[in-house]
Amino acid sequence: MHFILVSGLLGVGKTTVILDMxxxxxxxxxYKVVVIENDFGNKGIDGEVMRKFGLEVxxxxxxxxxxxLKTGLIDTVRVIQANMDPDVIIVEPSGIADPKIVxxxxxxxxxxxxxxxxxxxxxxxxxxxxxxxxxxRPLQNQLGVADLVLINKMDTVSPxxxxxxxxxxxxxxxxxxxxxxxxxxxxxxxxMMRIFE
Amino acid sequence: xxxEKEYIPTALAADIxxxxxxxxxxxxxxxxxxxFISDLVKASVKAGAWSIGHIKAVVESGAGFLMLSSxxxxxxxxxxxxxxxxxxxxxxxxxxxxxxxxxxxxxMFVALVETLPHAQVDIxxxxxxxDPNCFDPFCHRHDHMHKDY
Numbered sequence: 001m002h003f004i005l006v007s008g009l010l011g012v013g014k015t016t017v018i019l020d021m022x023x024x025x026x027x028x029x030x031y032k033v034v035v036i037e038n039d040f041g042n043k044g045i046d047g048e049v050m051r052k053f054g055l056e057v058x059x060x061x062x063x064x065x066x067x068x069l070k071t072g073l074i075d076t077v078r079v080i081q082a083n084m085d086p087d088v089i090i091v092e093p094s095g096i097a098d099p100k101i102v103x104x105x106x107x108x109x110x111x112x113x114x115x116x117x118x119x120x121x122x123x124x125x126x127x128x129x130x131x132x133x134x135x136x137r138p139l140q141n142q143l144g145v146a147d148l149v150l151i152n153k154m155d156t157v158s159p160x161x162x163x164x165x166x167x168x169x170x171x172x173x174x175x176x177x178x179x180x181x182x183x184x185x186x187x188x189x190x191x192m193m194r195i196f197e
Numbered sequence: 198x199x200x201e202k203e204y205i206p207t208a209l210a211a212d213i214x215x216x217x218x219x220x221x222x223x224x225x226x227x228x229x230x231x232x233f234i235s236d237l238v239k240a241s242v243k244a245g246a247w248s249i250g251h252i253k254a255v256v257e258s259g260a261g262f263l264m265l266s267s268x269x270x271x272x273x274x275x276x277x278x279x280x281x282x283x284x285x286x287x288x289x290x291x292x293x294x295x296x297x298x299x300x301x302x303x304x305m306f307v308a309l310v311e312t313l314p315h316a317q318v319d320i321x322x323x324x325x326x327x328d329p330n331c332f333d334p335f336c337h338r339h340d341h342m343h344k345d346y
Contacts, residue, residue: 010250010293011268045253045291049264052278095250126269131248184275
């Protein structure tokens, strides 16, 4: 089973990226995919939207999966694997979660068979240069465990600004692949999936 | 989770039920809802928000649905989905912004809801729990304790 964690600050487009992933994994490859959503509080919207698009979604609410719901996440993954045996589980934590804690929890637990674990971090091209300093620590946490960084909303900035964003992301110590995308139009998403293969 | 208090956002969630006086085309209804979200962003900024985490809504009416999202202070709204003819509608709104005064934000939100056609709103209060390390503003688990695993 491939476990994919899609992290990023609030409003960067994580849900849209996951919808694109689903198109590539389920529609084109026929993989069995389950999405686990950890939205704020009891009024999660992302899970509802994904269901509208016909996806199999499990909600984890009433806390964050990097602290109170960490055990809930592990239990949920165990149950999903036992009952549904999916090829891929995609987890979308809330925009404030620390993905490192989630990854450690998944790696350390017994009873879950994971062949591959990938951590995708989404940043927002439109807001990154204005906001990176304000959210330096959560960004550091996210980029510190990233296997792939997507610079989403690439249509909102110039190629030179994409270069500046890439350079700043490198300043955080991230050395992996960086890919500008426009998730709401599916631009460069095929390239993203190739990086996974 | 993050440890700096300034990362704690101001949050507001609400369910809205409403109805147009007569059925309107989906595009026309979408414009009404999009304007509402855009105005809500501007209201958040007026209430002191220095950053919009996200302002999201999902509108359901008949078989159609529309997801609206705004993440920038200029109030630009992105939409997904489609509405058909709309008369009755339900809308779930989720606001997470940084720096806004919660009471002022709620007052402005309620005033904006009044601009929607025949709308009634049920606001879900954001309390937060007693755990200083929990940053979920909607967490209602007062027995919640953060543990470093």
